Amino acid sequence: MFLPGVVLGCLTLSFHCVVGMGTYKVGDRVEIFVNKVGPYFNPHETYHYYSLPVCRPKEIRHKSLTLGEVLDGDRMAYSEYNIEFAKDQEDAELCTIEVDAKHLEELRDAVEELYYFEMVADELTMRGFLGRFEESSFLQVPHLHKLSLHNHITFRFTYNGDKIVSANVTTKEHAPLSLDQTAPIKITYKYSVVWQKTDTDPKDRAKLLKDYSFFPKSLEIHWLSIINSVVLVSLLMGFIIVILTRVLRNDFSRYNKADDEEASEFSDNDNGWKIIHTDVFRFPAYKSLFCSILGVGSQLLSIGAGIILMALFGMFKPHRHGSINTAAILLYALTSCVSGYISSSYYRKFLGTNWVANIVLTSLLFTAPFFTVWSVVNTVHWVYGSTQALPFTTVLLIAFVWFLIGFPLTVVGGILGKNTSSDFDAPCRTKNIAREIPAQPWYRMTLAHMVFGGFLPFSAISVELYYIFATVWGREVYTLYGVLFLVFGIVLSVSACISVALTYFQLSSEDYRWWWRSIFSAGSTGFFVFVYATFFYLRRSNMSGVVQSVEFFGYTILTCFAFFLMLGTVSFFASLKFIRYIYVNLKMD
Numbered sequence: 001m002f003l004p005g006v007v008l009g010c011l012t013l014s015f016h017c018v019v020g021m022g023t024y025k026v027g028d029r030v031e032i033f034v035n036k037v038g039p040y041f042n043p044h045e046t047y048h049y050y051s052l053p054v055c056r057p058k059e060i061r062h063k064s065l066t067l068g069e070v071l072d073g074d075r076m077a078y079s080e081y082n083i084e085f086a087k088d089q090e091d092a093e094l095c096t097i098e099v100d101a102k103h104l105e106e107l108r109d110a111v112e113e114l115y116y117f118e119m120v121a122d123e124l125t126m127r128g129f130l131g132r133f134e135e136s137s138f139l140q141v142p143h144l145h146k147l148s149l150h151n152h153i154t155f156r157f158t159y160n161g162d163k164i165v166s167a168n169v170t171t172k173e174h175a176p177l178s179l180d181q182t183a184p185i186k187i188t189y190k191y192s193v194v195w196q197k198t199d200t201d202p203k204d205r206a207k208l209l210k211d212y213s214f215f216p217k218s219l220e221i222h223w224l225s226i227i228n229s230v231v232l233v234s235l236l237m238g239f240i241i242v243i244l245t246r247v248l249r250n251d252f253s254r255y256n257k258a259d260d261e262e263a264s265e266f267s268d269n270d271n272g273w274k275i276i277h278t279d280v281f282r283f284p285a286y287k288s289l290f291c292s293i294l295g296v297g298s299q300l301l302s303i304g305a306g307i308i309l310m311a312l313f314g315m316f317k318p319h320r321h322g323s324i325n326t327a328a329i330l331l332y333a334l335t336s337c338v339s340g341y342i343s344s345s346y347y348r349k350f351l352g353t354n355w356v357a358n359i360v361l362t363s364l365l366f367t368a369p370f371f372t373v374w375s376v377v378n379t380v381h382w383v384y385g386s387t388q389a390l391p392f393t394t395v396l397l398i399a400f401v402w403f404l405i406g407f408p409l410t411v412v413g414g415i416l417g418k419n420t421s422s423d424f425d426a427p428c429r430t431k432n433i434a435r436e437i438p439a440q441p442w443y444r445m446t447l448a449h450m451v452f453g454g455f456l457p458f459s460a461i462s463v464e465l466y467y468i469f470a471t472v473w474g475r476e477v478y479t480l481y482g483v484l485f486l487v488f489g490i491v492l493s494v495s496a497c498i499s500v501a502l503t504y505f506q507l508s509s510e511d512y513r514w515w516w517r518s519i520f521s522a523g524s525t526g527f528f529v530f531v532y533a534t535f536f537y538l539r540r541s542n543m544s545g546v547v548q549s550v551e552f553f554g555y556t557i558l559t560c561f562a563f564f565l566m567l568g569t570v571s572f573f574a575s576l577k578f579i580r581y582i583y584v585n586l587k588m589d
Contacts, residue, residue, distance in 0.1 A: 032155075036048060060078075070394050094189040110130055149187065229490060278431040457525045525564070
């Protein structure tokens with residue numbers, strides 16, 4: 001029972017399970033799978049290798065893939081390379097094809113856009129550029145613009161005993177073929193194979209990826225920025241705690257007067273957060289939506305923490321976003337009970353009655369926007385023929401995961417939340433008639449609170465955002481998961497602290513409408529993340545084109561919405577805890 005579970009985990013999640021390492025005898029065929037091609041600076045725009053005019057078999061056969069590989073845009077197909085284990089080859093001819101004007105233009109465009117190709121041998125990925133693009137500056141006369149194709153590649157393998165240790169390809173050893181010719185032209189594709197013995201243990205072959213990689217190496221630890229963020233956050237939290245402690249001590253000493261005469265004098269002449277104690281626990285409007293935000297925000301927080309912890313234990317492959325995407329899908333389905341429980345629990349506390357609508361809204365609050373954005377992105381990929389467009393069977397699989405696991409668990413969590421939740425424990429009695437709220441200055445308005453409440457958490461993660469964006473939308477490899485876990489804790493702490501401070505200022509101005517504002521205060525961090533994402537796309541990346549732009553901004557909007565839900569939830573719970581504390585410790589007649 002245990003072994004099938006492990007195998008299922010390997011097949012489904014594409015984690016670091018030791019699979020696929022073959023055993024060979026001298027002369028055995030080593031299968032080469034061609035995978036995908038795409039522009040180097042558009043990581044999420046990939047096309048099938050056989051979409052270009054290259055050597056292809058009469059019948060294209062595809063390899064079975066895991067869900068993580070499909071989500072990563074892999075479409076591995078069998079190639080015609082005839083490579084034998086431990087046998088060198090020199091200038092072997094693969095095929096000769098005649099390229100017409102249309103296909104020649106496709107090759108030129110691919111080379112000009114810096115297309116790279118990806119192949120796989122014995123579960124080892126090999127990458128190389130499709131051709132060479134040489135262009136002089138516009139000031140140089142005559143202007144140089146040369147396009148050439150690497151029609152000869154060299155496979156380099158190292159082996160130990162009967163196992164392959166490393167594999168890569170190089171295109172530097174032979175002169176490329178010029179594409180600055182008049183169509184039609186004949187292209188002869190050739191390849192060479194070089195085998196070399198090594199003493200490296202085949203089990204350690206994954207470590208060799210750190211020494212050789214087609215993409216940039218892993219990011220270095222940026223201790224200075226980390227220490228700077230920790231110090232700033234610690235000072236901020238310290239200042240807020242000290243100031244609020246001193247202010248609250250003065251408020252308690254002023255409000256909790258033992259003398260009845262002074263107390264009656266207070267009720268006529270004083271002001272502040274005490275006099276709104278009969279309104280501060282008045283339930284918010286749109287309580288079903290409010291509770292759904294709390295439920296989904298709690299769920300996303302658990303997913304974020306779960307993914308970071310899984311990454312800390314080394315459960316994801318480097319350069320492979322598909323495994324993380326798969327883990328996120330499964331965690332979203334399995335943690336749906338969290339959103340259902342939290343949402344229904346608070347809906348019960350808020351005396352809500354439409355339970356079915358609340359559970360449905362909770363299950364769709366993030367799923368519906370995600371499906372909408374994904375539909376647009378996937379359609380664009382499909383129109384352009386990108387391998388990032390998911391096959392229909394994969395879409396059905398993901399839909400079944402949500403329908404058979406996610407939604408039922410949301411309902412189960414909702415039922416548990418409804419039946420186990422107690423009444424809302426308010427330390428103050430709420431009057432039937434709401435108190436009139438005084439006119440507020442501009443700096444106490446919701447928009448001002450959103451600016452302050454969103455900018456400070458954003459400033460705590462702004463440095464780390466660059467490295468995350470460079471990984472997700474670039475070619476860097478992020479392995480600093482311990483740092484990411486620290487930053488995750490920092491942003492939650494800052495959101496809680498700034499929310500408590502802003503809530504205190506709001507109540508001190510006799511404005512008791514803190515429920516929704518507490519969510520928008522820190523939740524507005526998502527807006528600042530979107531502004532930074534736009535800056536990153538325009539100034540810090542080389543991404544371009546319709547496919548990459550639609551995917552970048554589509555999923556960025558979803559990410560910012562997730563930030564809003566998560567940090568808004570943290571902000572609310574921190575404010576609620578603070579308000580309970582100050583009113584529990586307040587003496588009232």
